[in-house]
Amino acid sequence: xxxxxxxxxTLVQPVxxxxxxxxxxxxxxxxxxxxxxxxxxxxxxxxxxxxxxxQISSEVPQNLSASRPQDRQFILSSKKLLLSDSGFxxxxxSDSSYNSPLHFGNGTRLTVT
Amino acid sequence: AQKVTQAQTEISVVEKEDVTLDCVYETRDTTYxxxxxxxxxxxELVFLIRRNSFDxxxxxxxxxxxxxxxxxxxxxxxxxxxxxxxxxxxxxxxSEEYSGYSTLTFGKGTMLLVSP
Numbered sequence: 269x270x271x272x273x274x275x276x277x278t279l280v281q282p283v284x285x286x287x288x289x290x291x292x293x294x295x296x297x298x299x300x301x302x303x304x305x306x307x308x309x310x311x312x313x314x315x316x317x318x319x320x321x322x323q324i325s326s327e328v329p330q331n332l333s334a335s336r337p338q339d340r341q342f343i344l345s346s347k348k349l350l351l352s353d354s355g356f357x358x359x360x361x362s363d364s365s366y367n368s369p370l371h372f373g374n375g376t377r378l379t380v381t
Numbered sequence: 382a383q384k385v386t387q388a389q390t391e392i393s394v395v396e397k398e399d400v401t402l403d404c405v406y407e408t409r410d411t412t413y414x415x416x417x418x419x420x421x422x423x424x425e426l427v428f429l430i431r432r433n434s435f436d437x438x439x440x441x442x443x444x445x446x447x448x449x450x451x452x453x454x455x456x457x458x459x460x461x462x463x464x465x466x467x468x469x470x471x472x473x474x475x476s477e478e479y480s481g482y483s484t485l486t487f488g489k490g491t492m493l494l495v496s497p
Contacts, residue, residue, distance in 0.1 A: 310470060312487040356424065367414040367433075367476045370485060372426040 270295035274359045274373030282381055287332075287346040289376050291359030294340065299361040301342040302370060303334055306356040318342060319364070354380045383408045385475050387488035394463050395496055402458040402491045404473030410434075415449065415456045416474040416485065426472065432456065463495045 274291045281287060293299050303315040314327045316334035324334050331350060335343045342359055356377050360370040384407040394400045406415065417429040430440065432449050440447045444461045460467055470492045474485040 310490040310492075312472065312485075314484065317484070358426065360426075367431070369416060369428045369431050370426075371428060372418075375424040377424070 270361070270371065272359060272361055272371060272373040274376060276376060277374065278377045278379075280379045280381060281349050283351055284348045287344070287349050287353070287378070289344040289357055289359075289378075291342045291344075291373055292340055293342075293361045296340070296361070296363065298339060298364060300364055300368075301336060301340075302360040302362070303342065303344050304358040304360060304372075306358060306375075308355075312358070316344070349380045351380050354378055383410075383413075383475050383477055383486045385473050385486055385488035387471075387473055387491050389491045390489075391492040391494065393494045393496065396464060397462050398495075399459060399461050400463050400493065400495075402460075402471050402473075402493065404456045404458065404488060406454050406456065406473070406475045408454075408475060408477055410477045412477075414476045416476070417447065417456075417458050418472040418474065418487075420470040420472065420490070422469070429458075460493075463493075465495050465497055468493060468495045 271294045301318045305313050305315055316324055316326055318324050318336045321336055321339055332346050356375050358375045359373040362368040362370050386405045389403055392400055413434045415432045418426045419429055420426050430447055437449050437451055446459045448457045456473060470490040472490045473488045476485050
C-alpha cells in the first residue's frame with residue numbers, strides 16, 4: 269500500500285532563516301505531488317504541484333519554492349522566512365489519472381517568530 | 382471560476398445525534414468531481430469520498446451518507462448516530478476535469494464537535 273511521509277512534524281524558525289520541508293511517497297511510482305498550506309481560519313491553499321521529476325508548477329507567487337529531485341520526493345524551501353509563512357503545510361500525492369483523490373501526509377506546523 | 386461554500390463554520394451535537402454538513406459548489410464545467418475530507422485534531426486530511434458529476438446516486442458507507450443534487454449544486458454529508466470520534470473538521474472540495482492532475486478547490490471546512 270502507498271504511504272506518505274512528511275517531516276518535521278513541527279518547526280519553529282526565526283524570521284529570515286531558511287526552510288526545508290521534505291515529503292516522500294512509498295508504494296507508487298510517478299505520482300503527482302502537491303504542497304498545500306493551511307493558514308489560521310482553516311482554508312487550504314495549493315502552493316505547488318508536480319507531475320514529474322523536475323517539473324514544478326507554482327500556484328501562488330511567494331518566497332517559497334519547491335523541488336522534486338527524485339520521483340517520490342518533494343521538497344518545499346525558502347531562503348528567508350517571513351512571519352506570514354507561518355502555517356500548517358501539507359504534502360499530498362495522487363496517481364496520474366484525472367481527478368484522482370489526494371492523499372495527504374501528517375503535515376508540518378511551522379511557526380515563524 | 383470554481384468555488385466551494387461550506388456555510389456552517391461549526392456544529393455541536395451530542396453523541397448519537399444525526400448531523401448533516403452542507404456543501405454548495407459553483408462551476409462552469411459539465412464534468413467535475415466532488416470530494417469530502419476529514420481532518421481530525423491530529424491534522425492529516427483523510428479522504429472520504431469522490432463523486433463525479435454524472436453520478437447523482439446517493440452513497441452510504443456505514444454511518445456516513447452523501448446526497449448529491451446537481452439541481453441545487455449541493456453535495457451534503459450526513460453522519461448518522463454521531464460518535465465522539467467523528468469530531469473533526471470536514472472539508473468539501475471540487476475538481477474540474479481539464480488536466481492530468483488533481484487541482485482541488487476546498488471549502489473553508491466545518492468543524493464538528495460531538496460531545497458525549
